[in-house]
Amino acid sequence: MSEQVPFTIEQFCKWASQGKMMGGKCKKCGKIQFPPRPLCDNCLSQEFEWTEIPTKGKLLTYTVIHVAPTQFQSIAPYAVGIVQFENGSKLPGMIKGVSLEQIKIGMPLTMQFEACATTGQWPQWPRYHFKPS
Amino acid sequence: MNGKPLVSIVSAGLSKFGKLEGLYTREIFALAAKEAYDRCPKLDPKKDIKALFVGHMGESYEHQGHTGATVADWAGLLHVPATRTEAACASSGAGLRAGIYAVLSGLCDTVMVGGVEKMTHRSTAEVTEYLAMASDYPFEQWNGITFPGLFALMATAHMNAYGTTEKDLAMVAVKNHYHGSMNPKAQIQKEITLEQALSSRVVAWPLKLYDCSLITDGASCVIITKSELARKYTDTPVHIIGSGQASDTIGLYERESFTSLRAAKIAAKQAYEMAAVKPEDVDLAEVHDCFTIAEIIAYEDLGFCKPGEGAKLVESGETRLGGRIPVNTSGGLKSKGHPVGATGTAQAYEMYLQLTGQADKRQVKDAEIGLAHNLGGSGATAAVHVYRRA
Ligand SMILES: CC(C)(COP(=O)(O)OP(=O)(O)OC[C@H]1O[C@@H](n2cnc3c(N)ncnc32)[C@H](O)[C@@H]1OP(=O)(O)O)[C@@H](O)C(=O)NCCC(=O)NCCS
Ligand SMILES: [Zn+2]
Numbered sequence: 001m002s003e004q005v006p007f008t009i010e011q012f013c014k015w016a017s018q019g020k021m022m023g024g025k026c027k028k029c030g031k032i033q034f035p036p037r038p039l040c041d042n043c044l045s046q047e048f049e050w051t052e053i054p055t056k057g058k059l060l061t062y063t064v065i066h067v068a069p070t071q072f073q074s075i076a077p078y079a080v081g082i083v084q085f086e087n088g089s090k091l092p093g094m095i096k097g098v099s100l101e102q103i104k105i106g107m108p109l110t111m112q113f114e115a116c117a118t119t120g121q122w123p124q125w126p127r128y129h130f131k132p133s
Numbered sequence: 134m135n136g137k138p139l140v141s142i143v144s145a146g147l148s149k150f151g152k153l154e155g156l157y158t159r160e161i162f163a164l165a166a167k168e169a170y171d172r173c174p175k176l177d178p179k180k181d182i183k184a185l186f187v188g189h190m191g192e193s194y195e196h197q198g199h200t201g202a203t204v205a206d207w208a209g210l211l212h213v214p215a216t217r218t219e220a221a222c223a224s225s226g227a228g229l230r231a232g233i234y235a236v237l238s239g240l241c242d243t244v245m246v247g248g249v250e251k252m253t254h255r256s257t258a259e260v261t262e263y264l265a266m267a268s269d270y271p272f273e274q275w276n277g278i279t280f281p282g283l284f285a286l287m288a289t290a291h292m293n294a295y296g297t298t299e300k301d302l303a304m305v306a307v308k309n310h311y312h313g314s315m316n317p318k319a320q321i322q323k324e325i326t327l328e329q330a331l332s333s334r335v336v337a338w339p340l341k342l343y344d345c346s347l348i349t350d351g352a353s354c355v356i357i358t359k360s361e362l363a364r365k366y367t368d369t370p371v372h373i374i375g376s377g378q379a380s381d382t383i384g385l386y387e388r389e390s391f392t393s394l395r396a397a398k399i400a401a402k403q404a405y406e407m408a409a410v411k412p413e414d415v416d417l418a419e420v421h422d423c424f425t426i427a428e429i430i431a432y433e434d435l436g437f438c439k440p441g442e443g444a445k446l447v448e449s450g451e452t453r454l455g456g457r458i459p460v461n462t463s464g465g466l467k468s469k470g471h472p473v474g475a476t477g478t479a480q481a482y483e484m485y486l487q488l489t490g491q492a493d494k495r496q497v498k499d500a501e502i503g504l505a506h507n508l509g510g511s512g513a514t515a516a517v518h519v520y521r522r523a
Contacts, residue, residue, distance in 0.1 A: 009271050035272065061293070061391050063285035064338040065277060069262035072277040077335075080278050082286060082386045092286075092386045093276050105293045127275075 007036040007048045016128060019113050021055055023089060024048035034089040055111040056133055057085035064100050083109050083130050097131035108133040136409035138372035140236045141363035141523070142355045143243075144173035145478075145485040150351040150470035151320040152253040158195055158352075159207035162187065162249040165352040165475075166208035169245070173356065176243070176366045178209060182356065183241035185215040186232050188225025188248030189474040193263045194255055204249060219474075221267030222423060224248055225353065226477030226507030226516030230378045232357050242362055247354030248479070250472035260348050264473070267510040269384035281337035281345055283385050283511040284424035288339050290391035291426060294441065299339050301444035303330035305425035306343040306467055308453050313464020315454075315494040320347050320470035344425040349470030353479035363523070369489045375408025375519030377401060385511040392441075394512035397434040401506070401517045405436075408502075408519035412436035415458055415519075416500040417487055419480035421508040422465040431506050432460070435517075454495055462487065462495045477516060480505035488522040 005011060007024040012035045015022040023034030028045035034053055039046055062081030065072075072078070079095040081103070093111070095103055109130040146168030148161050170178050185205045192198035205215035218228035225248025232246035252260055264280045265273070273283070291297045307327055313319040330343035356366075363370035377400035382388055388395065405411065412435060420435070422428035429443035437458060438446040446452060452460040463469045463483040466476060484503045486492040503520040 061286045061290040063282050063289060063340075064335070065279055065282045065285075066334070066338070067257060067261060067279065067281065067336045068277060069265055069274075069279060070258045071262070073258055075277075078277060080276055080282060080286075082391070090386045092272055092278060092384070105289065 005050070007033065007038050009035055012036055016113055021053040021111060022050050023053050025051040032087065032089060053089050054086040057083045057109060059095070059103070059105055059107045059109055060084050060090070061105060062095060062103055079103055081130065083111070094129040095131070096129045136374050136521070138360035138374055138521070139376060139407070140233050140357045141360045141370040141372050142481065142485050143176060143358050143363055143366040143370050144169040144356040145482045146172065146354050147318055147479060147482045148352045149318050150349050150472065153251070153350040156251070156350065158189070158197060158200065158249050158251045159203050161251060161350060162204040162247060162352040162354075163207045165247060165249070165354045166245070169354050169356055173366055176356065181243045182210055182213060182245050184235055184244040185210055185213050186218050186228040186235070186244065186246045187215065188218050188220075188228040188477055190219060190221055190224050190250060190267065191263045191473070194251055200249070210245070220514040221509035222421070222471070222473045222476055223507045223509030223514040223516050224474040224477065226480070226505070226518070227378060227509070227514060229355070229477055229481060229518060230376055230516055233373065233376050236357060236359055243356065243358040245354055245356050246478055247352060248475035248477055249352035250474040251350045252348045252472060253350050257348065272384055272386065279337060281340050281424060284426050285337035285340045286385060287391050287430065287511075288424070288426035291430065292339065294392050295444070297429065297444045299331060300327065301429065301447060302339070302344050302425040303327050304447045305422060305428045306330045308447065309422060309461050309465040309467040312454060312462050312495055313468025316464045316469055319464040319468050320349050321468050340424055340426070346423045346466035346471035349472040351470055351472035351475050351479070353475045353482050355478055355481045355485060370523045371485050371488045372521045372523055373518055374521045375404035375406070375410065377403030377407070377517045379403070379515055381513050383510065383513045393430060394434055394508065394515060396512050396515035397431065397506060397508065397517065400515040401435050404504070404517040404519050408521075410502055410519055414502050415504045416502050417459045417462060417497045418504040418506065419463060419465070419483050420460055420506040421476070422461055422467050423471060423508065425467070427508065428460065428465070435504065435506060454497065459497050462492065462497060477505075477507040480507060481518070484520040488520055
């Protein structure tokens with residue numbers, strides 16, 4: 001993993017399309033930037049190394065969305081939550097593969113990578129969701 | 134600073150809030166500006182107003198950007214320096230802060246600060262999409278998270294941490310609809326029952342229809358001036374004695390806590406210190422109840438009660454008109470309505486009415502100190518201002 005690979009959101013997506021979740025570890029202060037960023041918000045350094053983020057974590061909070069934006073109307077209601085991975089990093093995402101009533105704060109979840117979004121209104125980025133571990 | 138006025142409000146205006154069919158953004162703003170002009174006959178708007186700051190969140194609604202110049206012209210202020218301030222639902226709260234910068238810099242003696250949004254001509258799905266633009270695009274919007282969804286994530290976390298219930302949330306709605314029933318400019322001037330609120334349809338669980346603010350057209354403005362000049366224009370100015378503004382991560386998920394908003398706490402601390410005022414000195418507040426949970430969290434962030442005790446505070450009735458610290462006497466975003474860009478200065482308008490004794494049926498007796506708390510997005514912006522009767 002060479003230093004030429006930029007520490008950007010686009011690069012996060014490229015890793016995701018290879019089934020990997022990667023963050024940038026600041027070489028100066030050690031803070032893990034996840035999603036990766038080109039400038040460390042803690043020490044303002046631009047020197048990072050890639051570090052793999054565990055895909056297993058637990059659910060911190062969630063909601064079930066009934067009134068959805070245009071792009072998501074056809075799949076409503078759907079559950080979204082914020083997951084904290086085993087290293088402490090966090091991401092929001094949809095929760096699938098479990099009935100809505102069975103979702104509980106604290107439940108173990110694992111990230112699943114998906115193919116690109118197909119609706120024309122959204123960029124053709126790889127997607128992900130969470131499912132029970 | 135020590136509670137001395139930073140600037141003074143000499144006039145204020147508010148359009149009717151609601152579905153203003155047939156009116157464009159600029160026309161709605163003109164209604165608010167006209168009220169402010171009429172309330173302050175000693176001020177010559179064309180001569181005295183040296184700048185305009187206008188909060189406006191979304192150009193998608195009307196396919197119209199460049200709001201500063203547009204509304205300046207329609208408000209009869211052609212050629213004044215006019216700037217749009219954008220900080221999502223805190224656009225005009227942040228604009229008020231910008232106006233204070235302008236006056237305190239010495240560059241302008243008197244400025245108009247306002248806000249406007251025209252939303253109701255769009256479908257709910259479109260509005261939901263446009264509002265979500267104030268959240269993180271790559272990780273929140275992209276995963277289908279909406280504004281009600283973000284506050285629902287906070288509500289679930291608050292319920293889990295402190296035992297707050299859906300009934301507690303509904304009590305905020307019942308109170309604010311009661312207040313709104315006394316505000317002739319509110320979008321919904323109707324009381325609701327607890328049962329009605331609890332049985333309303335789910336928008337983003339645990340938030341239901343009556344936990345959500347409204348989709349609204351409306352505009353608001355205040356005219357602020359150097360405090361030494363205030364008496365030249367009016368015998369009843371209202372002083373702004375504290376101002377705080379802070380930002381936070383755009384993504385809710387990046388924050389340490391989902392049950393408290395750091396930006397609001399920082400902004401409140403700044404404003405309280407500048408004003409030399411403590412939470413217990415506040416006689417009334419307008420807080421950003423975009424969702425019922427936001428009002429409960431606001432009580433805690435503003436120090437009206439301890440963390441986790443927001444639900445108890447609403448249950449106690451102390452935040453209802455007649456209580457120790459009435460909150461959202463205007464009806465709040467819940468019942469008065471939430472034309473997002475206009476909300477910050479609409480709060481200032483309520484402060485102006487209350488602290489000059491013009492709030493009619495919803496007047497808080499002997500109100501001396503007021504506070505307004507305006508959030509942008511899921512709390513990535515917060516603006517807090519403290520007001521004092523002159
Ligand atoms: C809650 C929400 C989704 C409801 O929209 P909707 O499902 O399209 O509802 P409709 O516009 O069809 O309205 C249906 C009825 O409910 C009423 N209503 C709509 N929203 C309401 C609300 N939030 N509270 C109470 N009543 C509401 C309408 O007045 C209408 O009543 P009527 O039939 O007597 O005329 C919408 O109001 C909303 O998105 N609110 C949140 C806005 C927001 O996020 N703002 C930014 C916050 S940061
Ligand atoms: Zn660093």
